Amino acid sequence: MVRYAMYALIVFICTACGGWDPSGPGRNRAPVIELLGEGSVQIQHGSSYSDAGATARDREDGDLTDKIEVAGLPIPTSTAGNYEVQYSVTDSAGASDTAVRQVIVAENNAPTIQLNGEASMEVEQDAAFSDPGATASDEEDGDLTATVQVAGEVNTAIVGSYTLTYSVVDSAGADASITRSVTVIAKPSPYAHIPITVDKPGFTTVTPLPDSRLVYVSSSSGDDTNDGLTPDTPVKSITRGKSLLRNGNPDWLLLKIGDQWQEGLGKWGKSGRSSGEPMVVTAYGSGSIRPLLMTGSEDGLRVSGGGSSPEVVDNLVISGLHFYAETRDPNSETFSEVTLNRGINWYRGVTSLLIEDNYIGYYKEGIQIDDLDNLNISGVTIRRNIIVDSFAASAHAQGIYIARTEGVLIEENIFDHNGWHDSYPGGEATKFNHSIYIQSNNQDVTIKNNIISRSSSHGMQLRPGGLIEGNFLIRNPISILLGLSGSEGIGGHILNNVVLNGNDISPTELRGWGIDFSTQSDATVEGNIVAHVMSEANNRFGIRQSVNASYISNVTYKWESGTEDPGNYFDPERSIEEYDLLVGGEGTFESFVKNIRAQSRINWNPDYSVERLRKFFKDGFGEESP
Incomplete structure (x- = not known):
């Protein structure tokens, strides 16, 4: 036991002194x-x-x-x-x-970029544009705003839309971009309160000249002791406003939108300076209701002889007014009798006359132009007016009557229910009353792109021949007459019209005639659609046949005998009720009529334009896809 203890002590001493390695003698670590x-x-x-x-x-x-x-x-x-x-x-x-x-x-993060200011900006024409710029940052690189690049420019001299593109790239090549839209708008017009001065597709734009005198008339806020020279100081009566106009100057008579007068423009004898510097009678203010001129038994405007009247009344624009013969309207509370007055009645000479965007209702003729005194009437444009409900009890009545003129354009107007009254004694439909009646003693008359419905007899008579193009006619006993049926041939062109639902003048006067002209006429008849007759007349026809006429790509469908086959048409059964419903109406003929009568420069609905109506039915008669 003593020996074992001595051995353990020796091992301890040797280990403590480093003289012994359990891994083995001399081993490296x-x-x-x-x-x-x-x-x-x-x-x-x-x-x-x-x-x-x-x-x-x-x-x-x-x-x-x-x-x-x-x-x-x-x-x-x-x-x-x-x-x-x-x-x-x-x-x-x-x-x-x-x-x-x-x-x-770690994966690189793309930089981020943000616009200073709005993503869409407007700047006035000719004003300085200050670009607010953009900021950029990157998780790896930090602030990259100083490296942002801008592509594109804004030219404030030219009205239009411009795009600025901001881009940035980080040190790893990742990029980011953002855009800003900048619209350069026209300078606010000092005449923006006058609708005719504001551009509107399809309508004429006229702007006062530096020396134009603007005369403001308001029945609601005017006073005839005012000077009438600002919207804040209008005169009250149209008669007083007329007296402030200067003959031979580009002056303007402005009637307040939404106001009413128990007077019309009366007898007119003042002219503008030139065709490019006309005298203008139009509307001003806000809202969508045309100034209402309740003219009673008088003409809405009359240009005629007598009383030292000038032989020529020239360079005149009449736009944006509502002429209403309220005492001729049997449905009006102020109805008294059916007199023979007209909406616009013109007998003097003229070379530049624009009648546009007016509503004319319940006259014997909505517009009559007749060179009774051989003073030369030419350069007349009648555009985008609403002419309705013309009738008489003891005389013939028309929507428009034109005689002894040279150079008249009747374009994009809306005619409805002209030449007759539903119930007034003596006002019934007859074969003598029409929506458009152009006598044979005219020259160079064009009837283009009008909507014509529910005429007493003819939708239009272009007796001297000429151009009839792009019109939409519905529910007229005779839609189109070129020249004189049965007389010697008179040439002309009948192009791309749509004629629907031909009906009768009365139960005893059956018609259902689509396109009519002399059997000897050498007219060109091309691209017309005549479809879906409503008349039961035995002698109805879609398009009159002439041995001398040229017929190109016309369609007659469900009108006369032999036209029932739909062929390969895409959708030949389309109706006006279907169209009215498609564009948001009630899907009735009455709704269609209400909507076309509501058209105006201020409140224009393109769905009830002649172009869209015509296209809808032409597409229906296109070839069906195989």
């Missing part, structure tokens, strides 16, 4: 590497990477840091991914150690 910093590092794409390094020590050799070998550097920071930095060291006896650091290069 391996060096040890320690990483500086974290063993796993994440950096942003494109950033720089600086390695923290490592240290190494060896029991026998001491500090071996400067002997460390490193692999995996530099880190390709332009490419996202997981990378390793490998460290290794070997001591003098050949023993070694290794260590690894994980380096994660």
Whole structure:
């Protein structure tokens, strides 16, 4: 026992003195590497990477840091991914150690860009445009605002829309962009309160001249002791307003929108300076109700002889007014008798006259133009008026009557229920009353792109021949007459009209005639559609046949015998009721009539334009796809 204790003591002493190695005598130990910093590092794409390094020590050799070998550097920071930095060291006896650091290069984030100010801006014509610019930032690169590039420019001299594109690219090549829309708008017009001065497709735009005198008339706020020269100082009566106009000058008579007068324009004898510097009678103010001129038993406007009247009244524009013969309207509370007055009645000479955007109702003739005194009437344009409910009890009545003129354009007007009254005694429909009646003593008359419905007899009579193009006619006993049926041939062109639902004048006067002319006429009849007759007349026809006429690509369908076959048409059964419903109406003929009568410059609905109506039915008679 004493011997064992002595042995243990010797072992303890030898071990404590380092004189004994349990692994074996003279055995070398391996060096040890320690990483500086974290063993796993994440950096942003494109950033720089600086390695923290490592240290190494060896029991026998001491500090071996400067002997460390490193692999995996530099880190390709332009490419996202997981990378390793490998460290290794070997001591003098050949023993070694290794260590690894994980380096994660994160995916690059694209820069972001934001507009300063609004994405859509307006700037007035000729004003300076200051671009608010844009800011940009990047998660990796920080603020990139200074590197934002701008493409595009804004030219404030020219009204229109412009686009500015802002773009930025970060250090890794990722980009971002954003756009701004800039609209250069016209300078506000000092005449913006006058609708005729504001451009509107399909309507004439007229602007006062520097020396024009503008005379304002308001029945609601005017006073005839005012000067009438501003909207704030209007006169009250039309008569007083007329007296302030200067003959031979481009002066304007302005009637307030929504106001009413128990007077019309009366007898007129003043002219403008030239065709480009006309005198103008029109509306001003806000709202959509035309100024209402209740003219009773008088003409709405009369240009005639007598009373030292000038032989020529020239260079005149009449636009945006409502002429109403309220005492001739049997449905009016003020009805008294059916007199023979007209809406616009013109007998004097003229070379430049524009009648546009007026509503004319319940006269004997809505418009009559007749060169009774051989003073030369020419250069007359009648455009986009609503002419309705003309009738008489003891005379013939028309929507428009033209005689002894040269050069008249009747374009894009709406005619409804002209030449007759449903119930007034003596006002019944007859074969003598029409929507448009052009006597044979006229020259160069064009009837183009009108909507004509429910005429007493003819939708139009163009007796001297001429051009009839692009009109839409519905429920007229005779829709179109070119020349004189049964007389010697008179030439002309009947092009691209749509004629629907031909009916009868009365139960005893049956018609159902679509397009009529002399059987000897050499007219060109091309691109017309005549369809869906409503008359039961035995002698009805879609298009009159002449041995001398030229017929090109016309369609007659469900009108006369032999036209029932639909052929290969896409949709030949289309109706006006279907169209009215399609565009938001009630789907009735009455709704269609109500909507076409509501048209005006201020409140124009393109769905009830002649172009869209004509296209709807022409598309129906197009060829069906195989």
